[in-house]
Amino acid sequence: MSQGLIRVGIVGYGNIGKGVEKAVVAARDMELSAIFTRRDPALLKPKHSEAQILSIREAEKMVGKIDALALCGSSAADLMTQGPQFAALFNTVDCFDTHAKIPGYLAAVDAVAKNTTAIVSSGWDPGLFSMIRAFSEAVLPDGASYTFWGRGVSQGHSDAIRQIEGVRDAVQYTVPIESAIEAARSSERPELGARQRHLRECYVVTNPGADTEEIESKIKSMPDYFADYDTSVTFIDHDEFVAKHSKMPHGGMVLRSGATGENSQAIEFSLRLGSNPEFTGSVMAAYARAAFRMASEGNFGAKTVFDIPLAYLSEKDRGALIKELL
Amino acid sequence: MSQGLIRVGIVGYGNIGKGVEKAVVAARDMELSAIFTRRDPALLKPKHSEAQILSIREAEKMVGKIDALALCGSSAADLMTQGPQFAALFNTVDCFDTHAKIPGYLAAVDAVAKNTTAIVSSGWDPGLFSMIRAFSEAVLPDGASYTFWGRGVSQGHSDAIRQIEGVRDAVQYTVPIESAIEAARSSERPELGARQRHLRECYVVTNPGADTEEIESKIKSMPDYFADYDTSVTFIDHDEFVAKHSKMPHGGMVLRSGATGENSQAIEFSLRLGSNPEFTGSVMAAYARAAFRMASEGNFGAKTVFDIPLAYLSEKDRGALIKELL
Numbered sequence: 001m002s003q004g005l006i007r008v009g010i011v012g013y014g015n016i017g018k019g020v021e022k023a024v025v026a027a028r029d030m031e032l033s034a035i036f037t038r039r040d041p042a043l044l045k046p047k048h049s050e051a052q053i054l055s056i057r058e059a060e061k062m063v064g065k066i067d068a069l070a071l072c073g074s075s076a077a078d079l080m081t082q083g084p085q086f087a088a089l090f091n092t093v094d095c096f097d098t099h100a101k102i103p104g105y106l107a108a109v110d111a112v113a114k115n116t117t118a119i120v121s122s123g124w125d126p127g128l129f130s131m132i133r134a135f136s137e138a139v140l141p142d143g144a145s146y147t148f149w150g151r152g153v154s155q156g157h158s159d160a161i162r163q164i165e166g167v168r169d170a171v172q173y174t175v176p177i178e179s180a181i182e183a184a185r186s187s188e189r190p191e192l193g194a195r196q197r198h199l200r201e202c203y204v205v206t207n208p209g210a211d212t213e214e215i216e217s218k219i220k221s222m223p224d225y226f227a228d229y230d231t232s233v234t235f236i237d238h239d240e241f242v243a244k245h246s247k248m249p250h251g252g253m254v255l256r257s258g259a260t261g262e263n264s265q266a267i268e269f270s271l272r273l274g275s276n277p278e279f280t281g282s283v284m285a286a287y288a289r290a291a292f293r294m295a296s297e298g299n300f301g302a303k304t305v306f307d308i309p310l311a312y313l314s315e316k317d318r319g320a321l322i323k324e325l326l
Numbered sequence: 327m328s329q330g331l332i333r334v335g336i337v338g339y340g341n342i343g344k345g346v347e348k349a350v351v352a353a354r355d356m357e358l359s360a361i362f363t364r365r366d367p368a369l370l371k372p373k374h375s376e377a378q379i380l381s382i383r384e385a386e387k388m389v390g391k392i393d394a395l396a397l398c399g400s401s402a403a404d405l406m407t408q409g410p411q412f413a414a415l416f417n418t419v420d421c422f423d424t425h426a427k428i429p430g431y432l433a434a435v436d437a438v439a440k441n442t443t444a445i446v447s448s449g450w451d452p453g454l455f456s457m458i459r460a461f462s463e464a465v466l467p468d469g470a471s472y473t474f475w476g477r478g479v480s481q482g483h484s485d486a487i488r489q490i491e492g493v494r495d496a497v498q499y500t501v502p503i504e505s506a507i508e509a510a511r512s513s514e515r516p517e518l519g520a521r522q523r524h525l526r527e528c529y530v531v532t533n534p535g536a537d538t539e540e541i542e543s544k545i546k547s548m549p550d551y552f553a554d555y556d557t558s559v560t561f562i563d564h565d566e567f568v569a570k571h572s573k574m575p576h577g578g579m580v581l582r583s584g585a586t587g588e589n590s591q592a593i594e595f596s597l598r599l600g601s602n603p604e605f606t607g608s609v610m611a612a613y614a615r616a617a618f619r620m621a622s623e624g625n626f627g628a629k630t631v632f633d634i635p636l637a638y639l640s641e642k643d644r645g646a647l648i649k650e651l652l
Binding site: 131268313 | 428456461463598
């Protein structure tokens with residue numbers, strides 16, 4: 001360990017895990033201690049570092065050698081168990097994003113984080129977007145908030161298409177509708193339903209002999225995922241898929257359209273992300289720093305982005321922040 | 327006092343003081359206790375409330391009856407003395423905005439805020455813009471930040487024009503240059519000087535017989551204020567001035583143009599304000615709530631927007647914030 005560096009570990013080495021790795025390696029005040037995987041560690045080579053790869057079963061041995069652990073598994077499959085499991089042993093940060101389950105997850109993590117600090121649901125939504133929604137509402141209580149996502153890949157919707165028989169690969173872009181953004185920007189505070197706010201664009205590669213008409217119909221009628229939206233389906237070949245749809249761009253915006261009496265006031269926050277998992281990993285790295293610092297001050301338990309002073313996120317000390325950025 | 331309401335006082339009843347008053351009256355969890363003025367209280371009638379008007383010399387008598395005091399005097403003339411004076415007695419919030427003097431002011435306030443919480447430099451810049459600059463830099467350390475102001479009235483620049491002989495009234499709009507915003511949005515990270523980022527538009531009413539050519543020349547050559555900018559001067563009559571230039575709109579944006587390795591990532595935050603002082607007052611009211619809450623927990627001293635968890639700003643409790651906005 002280099003003197004004074006924050007020692008970060010990563011659990012789960014998918015796209016987000018690689019994003020955290022890249023951010024930690026780039027940070028001047030952090031070092032990457034270990035990457036934990038459920039796979040055979042011998043088969044895994046880190047993409048952005050020379051970090052040691054350990055079996056997830058060996059994590060407990062690293063207690064005292066890691067200052068903050070970034071949990072990069074999936075919200076659906078991994079975090080409900082991994083969150084409480086690791087928060088009992090380490091300071092943690094995650095981007096748990098199953099919205100309806102956040103309060104229960106937070107409580108489960110808080111129950112075990114007696115001597116650790118566990119930051120749940122960081123990232124950009126939940127995360128930065130949540131922060132904007134919270135302070136925008138606080139400073140403009142008379143108003144309406146709108147969130148738009150995209151244009152960007154929704155992993156959940158892409159996965160749903162891949163479950164259909166005859167589909168070899170698929171990607172789904174969530175696309176905000178420009179006229180809805182304009183309506184939200186006006187001072188009219190319109191009510192905008194799901195179909196009015198977003199389109200769904202699907203690019204699908206089929207197996208030989210697949211019935212494309214049937215696949216298109218199955219996608220468009222799929223409840224929850226597509227039935228409530230205007231959805232377009234475009235069939236493409238594998239080469240075009242690899243060439244044009246391998247990146248993971250995303251973005252979105254939060255708008256607050258409000259007023260103080262007769263005067264309109266508007267707040268707008270937007271992200272244009274060349275790589276969604278790398279940006280999410282970068283946000284998680286900043287919150288890993290915060291988790292370590294809060295734990296160092298004995299401020300233990302499960303925390304959200306609403307509980308954390310911004311100064312804890314920055315590599316700079318408070319004096320420099322005040323001088324340079326206030 | 328209604329049970330449980332946060333009792334807010336206002337010191338200084340100019341545009342910002344009126345903005346705080348309007349926000350406090352609209353807030354469900356606050357009530358306005360008193361407005362303190364240096365003028366004769368009998369001559370002052372509150373604009374948005376029935377609040378009692380007291381002489382600023384009577385403030386000490388209100389200790390224990392006010393939960394947070396919004397200091398709405400000018401940074402140049404009042405706050406350097408009023409900030410420490412009142413922070414010794416009350417929880418306070420201000421929008422001190424003389425950037426170079428913030429560290430000294432903060433230290434002076436902190437020295438006396440032993441049993442009070444004093445939030446300095448809230449508002450939108452410094453304030454919300456500072457928060458965006460801080461977290462954007464923390465989550466995208468490889469990048470460049472840009473701040474644009476306007477289109478909006480700069481009180482300081484308007485005052486400077488009014489000092490010129492022959493000028494009856496004047497207003498100066500700071501105008502961001504669209505091509506500079508576009509350059510900042512690109513991933514090129516250009517260096518943009520003062521003249522490249524903002525124009526200055528001046529509307530001037532003269533006294534009868536004034537030499538407009540000389541006034542225009544004096545404005546355009548004024549060091550610090552105008553000489554480093556492309557400045558336009560338009561002479562108008564008093565009626566047009568009242569009709570078109572009595573509102574105080576403002577706004578601006580903070581951009582962070584960054585990258586994670588080869589992938590561009592961009593963050594953008596903007597405000598479009600129908601009334602600058604009312605929005606500033608609204609932000610101060612939210613921070614008055616935070617000051618009271620932090621003091622209730624014994625978290626005393628001088629604080630900045632970097633030190634305050636966002637949950638303290640909201641009228642909602644933490645559980646509701648997590649459920650509704652995370």
